[in-house]
Amino acid sequence: MRLPDKQCTMESAVARVKDGDTVMVGGFGVPGTPMTLIHALVAHGARDLTLIKNDANEPGMGIDHLLRNGQVSRLITTHLGLNSDAIALMNAGEIEVEFNAQGMLAERIRAGGSGIGAVLSDVGLGTELARGKQVVEMAGTSYLVETALRADVALIHADRADPFGNLAYVATARNFNPVMAMAADCVIAEVETVLPLGGLPADTVHTPGVFVDHVVELEALSEEYAVVQR
Amino acid sequence: MRLPDKQCTMESAVARVKDGDTVMVGGFGVPGTPMTLIHALVAHGARDLTLIKNDANEPGMGIDHLLRNGQVSRLITTHLGLNSDAIALMNAGEIEVEFNAQGMLAERIRAGGSGIGAVLSDVGLGTELARGKQVVEMAGTSYLVETALRADVALIHADRADPFGNLAYVATARNFNPVMAMAADCVIAEVETVLPLGGLPADTVHTPGVFVDHVVELEALSEEYAVVQR
Amino acid sequence: MLARAAREIAPGMVVNLGIGLPTKVINHLSADFEVCLHTENGMSGIGPSLSPERADRNLIDAGGAYVSTVPGSAFFDSVTSFAMVRSGRLDLTMLGAFEVAANGDLANWKIPGKFSPGVGGGIELAQKARRVVVLTTHTDRAGNPKLKSECVLPLTARACVARIFTDMAVIDVGPNGFELVETAEGVTPTDVAAATDAPLVLPEMTPPTF
Amino acid sequence: MLARAAREIAPGMVVNLGIGLPTKVINHLSADFEVCLHTENGMSGIGPSLSPERADRNLIDAGGAYVSTVPGSAFFDSVTSFAMVRSGRLDLTMLGAFEVAANGDLANWKIPGKFSPGVGGGIELAQKARRVVVLTTHTDRAGNPKLKSECVLPLTARACVARIFTDMAVIDVGPNGFELVETAEGVTPTDVAAATDAPLVLPEMTPPTF
Numbered sequence: 115m116r117l118p119d120k121q122c123t124m125e126s127a128v129a130r131v132k133d134g135d136t137v138m139v140g141g142f143g144v145p146g147t148p149m150t151l152i153h154a155l156v157a158h159g160a161r162d163l164t165l166i167k168n169d170a171n172e173p174g175m176g177i178d179h180l181l182r183n184g185q186v187s188r189l190i191t192t193h194l195g196l197n198s199d200a201i202a203l204m205n206a207g208e209i210e211v212e213f214n215a216q217g218m219l220a221e222r223i224r225a226g227g228s229g230i231g232a233v234l235s236d237v238g239l240g241t242e243l244a245r246g247k248q249v250v251e252m253a254g255t256s257y258l259v260e261t262a263l264r265a266d267v268a269l270i271h272a273d274r275a276d277p278f279g280n281l282a283y284v285a286t287a288r289n290f291n292p293v294m295a296m297a298a299d300c301v302i303a304e305v306e307t308v309l310p311l312g313g314l315p316a317d318t319v320h321t322p323g324v325f326v327d328h329v330v331e332l333e334a335l336s337e338e339y340a341v342v343q344r
Numbered sequence: 345m346r347l348p349d350k351q352c353t354m355e356s357a358v359a360r361v362k363d364g365d366t367v368m369v370g371g372f373g374v375p376g377t378p379m380t381l382i383h384a385l386v387a388h389g390a391r392d393l394t395l396i397k398n399d400a401n402e403p404g405m406g407i408d409h410l411l412r413n414g415q416v417s418r419l420i421t422t423h424l425g426l427n428s429d430a431i432a433l434m435n436a437g438e439i440e441v442e443f444n445a446q447g448m449l450a451e452r453i454r455a456g457g458s459g460i461g462a463v464l465s466d467v468g469l470g471t472e473l474a475r476g477k478q479v480v481e482m483a484g485t486s487y488l489v490e491t492a493l494r495a496d497v498a499l500i501h502a503d504r505a506d507p508f509g510n511l512a513y514v515a516t517a518r519n520f521n522p523v524m525a526m527a528a529d530c531v532i533a534e535v536e537t538v539l540p541l542g543g544l545p546a547d548t549v550h551t552p553g554v555f556v557d558h559v560v561e562l563e564a565l566s567e568e569y570a571v572v573q574r
Numbered sequence: 575m576l577a578r579a580a581r582e583i584a585p586g587m588v589v590n591l592g593i594g595l596p597t598k599v600i601n602h603l604s605a606d607f608e609v610c611l612h613t614e615n616g617m618s619g620i621g622p623s624l625s626p627e628r629a630d631r632n633l634i635d636a637g638g639a640y641v642s643t644v645p646g647s648a649f650f651d652s653v654t655s656f657a658m659v660r661s662g663r664l665d666l667t668m669l670g671a672f673e674v675a676a677n678g679d680l681a682n683w684k685i686p687g688k689f690s691p692g693v694g695g696g697i698e699l700a701q702k703a704r705r706v707v708v709l710t711t712h713t714d715r716a717g718n719p720k721l722k723s724e725c726v727l728p729l730t731a732r733a734c735v736a737r738i739f740t741d742m743a744v745i746d747v748g749p750n751g752f753e754l755v756e757t758a759e760g761v762t763p764t765d766v767a768a769a770t771d772a773p774l775v776l777p778e779m780t781p782p783t784f
Numbered sequence: 785m786l787a788r789a790a791r792e793i794a795p796g797m798v799v800n801l802g803i804g805l806p807t808k809v810i811n812h813l814s815a816d817f818e819v820c821l822h823t824e825n826g827m828s829g830i831g832p833s834l835s836p837e838r839a840d841r842n843l844i845d846a847g848g849a850y851v852s853t854v855p856g857s858a859f860f861d862s863v864t865s866f867a868m869v870r871s872g873r874l875d876l877t878m879l880g881a882f883e884v885a886a887n888g889d890l891a892n893w894k895i896p897g898k899f900s901p902g903v904g905g906g907i908e909l910a911q912k913a914r915r916v917v918v919l920t921t922h923t924d925r926a927g928n929p930k931l932k933s934e935c936v937l938p939l940t941a942r943a944c945v946a947r948i949f950t951d952m953a954v955i956d957v958g959p960n961g962f963e964l965v966e967t968a969e970g971v972t973p974t975d976v977a978a979a980t981d982a983p984l985v986l987p988e989m990t991p992p993t994f
Binding site: 221225228229230231232233234235236237248250252253255257259261282283284285316317318 | 451455458459460461462463464465466467478480482483485487489491512513514515518546547548
Binding site: 311 | 586609621653659660663702
């Protein structure tokens with residue numbers, strides 16, 4: 115028995131995205147954001163996308179390129195505070211924004227990636243984030259139904275991979291990447307290094323390759339990956 | 345800033361267990377079962393326990409010692425197939441057994457360890473495992489409410505730890521240990537080796553020490569940890 | 575039968591082989607065959623089984639057999655393992671059976687009053703793998719058919735089985751119930767029908783043998 | 785005020801310091817103080833902040849500042865990070881505020897029509913940490929009190945705040961509303977009461993200063 119090789123080119127991987135798709139994008143700020151896959155998706159041009167991402171990066175970085183290029187109709191997120199472009203687009207009604215509590219966004223994606231319909235949670239009860247959500251009584255207590263989120267495609271950034279798609283992340287670049295890598299029909303990982311099979315010790319794999327469909331090794335790291343000078 | 349040291353003796357750790365407590369025990373078969381903590385709990389003698397464990401080990405091993413010693417009144421599990429003692433106690437009505445689908449047991453514990461009230465799942469719909477469970481309709485589909493499980497104490501086995509309680513597991517000895525280590529008010533980990541702070545690289549920690557209350561280094565590994573000769 | 579079932583595995587698949595007969599299918603896969611074997615206790619990339627002398631005490635499959643790794647194996651916890659199962663990342667699972675019904679219902683975990691050790695991971699494998707095939711003797715030890723119009727025993731999952739491999743035949747679960755696909759060498763369609771407690775749709779031509 | 789707030793952290797605690805003022809409390813903790821700092825983007829054991837020249841591009845806190853590790857730091861994903869928060873593993877969180885009500889209601893994420901970047905991790909920190917304290921200026925830039933009988937702005941969480949540290953005072957949220965605990969050097973209880981838009985329970989003795 116030998117494990118399949120899932121390496122491919124960035125272009126052929128991103129070609130899986132269709133107009134109208136829901137696309138998850140890993141990252142929290144710069145760390146873990148698949149900057150190169152995002153540029154490939156800009157080049158690919160798919161429109162009317164629903165993006166699911168923790169934040170909207172900063173002007174001129176990450177998913178801001180997709181927002182500015184008019185490819186995004188809907189954004190499911192937790193915080194746009196560092197991207198004035200995104201806030202302007204939201205206020206102008208050009209993108210629809212759904213805000214989630216950060217941990218609940220993670221839980222909803224995890225539910226989607228775990229074959230669970232929803233989780234029952236009391237987070238946000240009594241605040242405006244509870245508006246419109248189904249409420250379930252359980253043992254005399256009220257809970258919000260936080261429904262599962264899945265995507266057609268997930269764009270993931272990892273530090274290392276093997277050809278089967280086992281992934282390892284570094285430091286706080288992990289964030290939403292492992293959970294999004296579980297929750298899409300097509301999971302594309304850009305990685306800084308591809309090691310041979312066996313190069314990632316089996317105990318240190320963060321995302322098992324079973325979840326991953328395509329692995330693309332980055333040729334270079336652009337300036338967008340670097341430390342932000344503020 | 346420096347991280348606290350949570351090392352203690354096995355006896356003082358297990359002294360936290362009280363009569364009537366719910367106790368989670370890691371392990372799937374032999375790998376990952378905290379054999380020495382179980383013996384300490386037998387010596388401690390707490391009774392009327394509810395145990396939550398994937399399986400009941402085999403006669404003369406692991407939690408079978410607690411069952412035989414009459415310390416267990418209830419067992420929440422997935423499979424007793426290898427322990428004829430446990431099946432006999434169940435059939436004689438001396439312990440109450442609640443069977444869960446294996447992945448749903450894991451999910452219920454994860455919900456407890458994640459501050460979630462329940463998960464909505466279709467696993468087991470139309471089978472007798474659905475009996476007695478609350479059903480919720482969501483978008484026209486029926487789901488079972490799988491309620492969160494927490495414990496007073498979790499007994500965990502890990503390969504390595506640091507004094508703060510960061511844990512790393514090996515191979516299939518991981519199984520239920522990481523999730524149970526999230527879901528108890530008091531988490532006690534027996535470990536084969538304690539490394540100094542910094543000895544576990546931050547990217548390779550499986551269970552962050554934030555979840556762990558007590559760390560006990562094993563002086564020796566008994567025969568119960570060895571390969572089973574069948 | 576095991577060799578025939580092994581041919582059900584297409585290159586590149588992620589496969590879970592259930593406890594019992596299905597686990598033995600592994601011996602019919604060549605060393606360079608492209609497949610990822612999953613075990614629900616927390617591993618992808620299972621390698622060959624090991625004797626106790628060569629075994630790693632911490633490395634077992636869900637049936638308790640000592641197994642090995644291949645280059646690219648990964649370990650994970652029980653939560654992640656069943657997340658894979660339920661979210662549709664298993665292309666195929668092969669399970670044992672006490673009974674299979676003509677609509678694909680499967681009963682393989684409990685015989686009330688006789689055998690009730692718990693369901694383990696069986697429900698989720700049966701209900702959630704993309705394709706579920708059963709490996710079983712065609713009849714039980716007393717000679718009673720295991721393929722029936724309806725299951726009598728408690729179900730594992732409803733309408734989940736796509737194909738059944740027995741010592742007598744390969745049978746699909748189709749829109750009209752059991753459909754004979756192949757027979758074992760020396761077994762006739764009539765033999766199979768006689769050992770099956772439900773209507774059996776026969777192919778127009780004599781079916782191939784395995 | 786920051787130094788006083790730092791004394792709120794007891795040895796051995798797991799603490800999350802919110803964005804803004806709270807993050808600066810870290811500078812008032814000694815190098816050998818026993819504490820585990822958590823950041824919700826996925827790390828326990830935060831070390832000192834780093835300048836861009838010395839920073840690791842992959843190592844930030846939830847506010848985007850470049851931070852460092854200490855011996856025993858651990859990285860984890862967003863799911864695990866909030867599992868810690870919601871399951872009660874944070875002993876203490878220090879948060880900023882737009883408004884705090886006399887019953888402990890907190891509003892700190894949205895000013896309708898002016899500022900609505902999203903709530904981030906704030907709701908879960910406010911609702912689920914074992915103890916929530918607020919660090920804030922006593923009044924806003926226009927001089928309006930931030931401590932009020934009731935919040936006007938959209939809430940982050942209900943009845944969650946236990947104590948408030950401002951530039952003027954330390955105030956507890958007790959069963960009878962705001963209770964003055966300490967005043968800043970040179971500030972009188974009357975000054976605090978005048979800058980607070982809700983009844984303020986004064987201690988019988990002159991409160992200590994910080």
